[in-house]
Each structure stands twice: as C-alpha cells, then as structure tokens.
Amino acid sequence: MAWPRARKDIALQSADVEANGFQGRILWSDGTPAPGLEAAAGAAAPAYILIHGIGVSHRYLRRLHGQLAAVAPTYSLDLPGFAATPKPGRQLSVADYGAFIAQVLKASGISSYILVGHSMGVQFAIEAALYAPGQAQRVVLMGPVVDSRHRSLRRQGLALFLDALLRESASSNWLVVSDYFRCGPRWYLTELPVMMSYPTELRLAGINVPVLVLRGSHDQVAGDDWSLRLSRVVQQGSFVEIARAGHVVQHLRPRLVADAIKSWAARPTGAS
Template identity: 70%
Template structure:
C-alpha cells in the first residue's frame, strides 16, 4: 500500500485539493512538504503523456475514485481533485454553477503545470468535466463520463433521489456506501443542498454537444441513475462518442470494478490515439 500526496490548489478565488502518488510528477505548484493523507493501492512509475484527471460528483471526494486512481496511475500520470466546498475544502461564499467548477478545474490544472489531460468525471463530475473541456478545449485531449447525470427519466428531484437510494441499497458494496455517506457528512447538508439544484438544472446533453474531442460514456450495467437509453443518447451526441457498459455493477462502477473500468478507459484512449 502507498499513499496519495496532496496539496491545496487555488484558482479564480476558490480553493480545492489535488492528489497524486509517488511515481507521478508532482504538480509544479505543490509544496515540497505535501502530505500523504489517503491510502491507495501499490503503484509503479508513471509514463509521460496526457494526464488522467479524476473528478468526483456532488457531496463526495477523491476517495471513491482511489481504486481507479491506483490502477490508472500504475501506467500514466494520474491526479484526483477535491473541488471547492467538498471534502473539507473551504466553502465558497456563493452558490457555484457547473461552469464555475469547470473553469476552476481548467485553471487549477494549468496553475499546477498540467496542460494536457484526459478528464474522467463521475456522476455530477461528468458535468464538471464537460465544462472543464469547454473552458479549455486546447488542453482536454479526451473526455470520459462515468454514470452521467441527470438522466432524462429522472429530471425531478424525487425520481433522482429514488434512483440513487435504490442504487445504494441494491447495487453498491458496504465500502462504497461508507465512502459516499461519510463524504456527504464531510460536505455537510448546507453545501450539498446549495449545489443540488445546480446539478438538476444543468443541460448535460446540450452542453456535451459542444465537445469536439473523443468522448467515452461509461456505465455499470445495473446503474439506474444513468440508464442505458440516456447513456446511448449521450454517446450519439458527439461525433466521436462511444458507450461501454461494465457488467454486473451499479452507479459507483469505478469502486466496484476498478480494473474493468480502467481497461475500458485505456482501450478507448488507445483506439482514439490519432484523433488529432
């Protein structure tokens, strides 16, 4: 077992946190005394190339992406983010729109010397990834959208809540539920409820249409938060869109099947290597 190093990162008046492992180049703005707070799996030296940037969803943190981080990071530079207001980072003084998070991600990464990357977002992190790609299209090499929200079948809060609740009860493991619930507590209900309407109102399909690089839509085959019809529709929204399902898992596929998810991402990256 190794540990993720971390450093606070500031951009546009907001503060978040970036994580990386030994063998991955440290962000250029990171202090020499960066701390290792979070355990993850063993990790080899990372190769050069576009970095993977892992982006969490509403209320949670990098922790439920840690298994995927470890697998991807064994072969490529990989970084995870805790976004402003989540995971104990300072709460912004106002409600943030998805565009604000996207701009923060893009500007924070360039401030860390990370100028070419593959954005990998989960759940509401899908929305953040789309906006980061739109904010700095010259830096986003590809986009991976896991369990994208909000499904057209769940466009009201009740339906979205039921889908998420059933997924937690019926599809997820105790460890994934613990990570999600404990992160919700760290986030706190005030900020979660502040940002929830932003997630619900974001036009995922319309904004995705502006992406010009290859896009992978990835879902667990038992994920009712991001259903098959919705994900297929998103994959057909962009000229270079693909859809992959991970068998037998629900919404938090990257925690339940990190190797399968990583393999799907790597295959997508390899297959689209000559897109430019």
C-alpha cells in the first residue's frame, strides 16, 4: 500500500464504537484501512493506536497522527466520557478503559498494534497491553503520569498550570482547554482520583513487550527522573527526550516525536 505523505493537520474519518456498554469513537485518515475491513487485520506492520489523556480528545494528537499515518495504519480513539462521547453511568477504572480499548480494537479487526498513550493515556495504554498481551506489540508512554513528585492534587495542578503557562503553545492550550469544556467538570472530576491513585510503576512492571518512555525536555508534569525510572521498570525499556517541548510534546514537535517512535519501533526486540 502507498501511504500518504505526512502532514501537520489531516482530515479524519470516524465511527462510533462500543464495548461493555460504553461508547466511544475511533478515527482514521485516508490510506489507513477503515475499521472492520480485512485489510486492517492483514496489514504488514502493526497499527499505531493513539490514546488521549484525561479531559481531552484525539484533537491534540492529530499532528502526530498525520506523521505516523504516513508510514503505517494509524487510529486515534475518543474514549467514553471524553470528547462529547456519552458519559458512563459510573466511575470507570483505568482497567475499565484498558479493556474498552482492547475490545474495540479486536472488534474493529485490528489485531496487531503499537499503543501510544499520552499523560493519563499512558495508564490506559498500560492496561490495554496487559488485557491483550498478544495484540500489543509495543507500548509508547508520552509524558507519563503521575510523577512521584506530584502525588497530591495541589502539586499535580500546579505542574499542569506551570506547563501551560510557560511551556505550551497557544494552539495546544486552546485544544486542551476547549476539550476540557467538552468533557465537562463532572466527568473530569469523576476520573481525576482514578488517575491520581493509579500505580503506574507497579502495573508497568507486568509489561513484557518493548516500552518507550518519551517526554519533552521542559515537561513540568512528567519529570526526567520519573520518566527515566519508568523506562527502567521493564526489561525492554527505552527513554527519549524531545528538546524544547513541554507536556504536550506531540503537538509542538510532531515530526520529532514521530521520528523517535518510528526509529524505536524499527529496532529488533531486545534492543534498548
């Protein structure tokens, strides 16, 4: 298949998806097989699956989506309760979201993939990989939370505020804030304690596939010590920093992030 050239912003098609009674959305671009088609399951390379964090949506991953879709099938997800998707009737655990992701991908005919999570999406990616270890070939953790320095709501909130104020672009702040409004405070506050209490290091230790931990060098939310430590939790861990970028590194430096991911994904299993 001839893949389209990488672009910063791409047009995405979408379809509603459901698993375990929860509803979300899957998105893809031209050149990537539509979910459910045989080509999705028969693609030569694993698909990239982009997973957003708390309160936001696929929109702040769109530039990275365009870069990765130029070389391999790429899908983004809008998870239940976020991005104006229907709100679940109860609080969802990180494991609930991981099961949702794995089941939706299986139902969509996507059987081999690389999970790429950002912020709380890192937690979702870990649980999806644990739920379907035979399907998740590799895992990318971008800006992982919650940093051991920010285990209180006050510290986490301050880190996010400083990152937005000092390190992010106007366009990334607009995407994040507008998505917060679409999500709404009720669901955000429902899931916030879930994010804060998730044992990232403990759960990551159960991953047996290659893991890349990636952060912007100016990220106020996911510090360098924390991120490097996570990369050492797993046997096949790697660590990359992208210069002059904050927490939403994939929006400000999409090409550099994609290049780092593609280079790492091309390494043989066991390389670090």
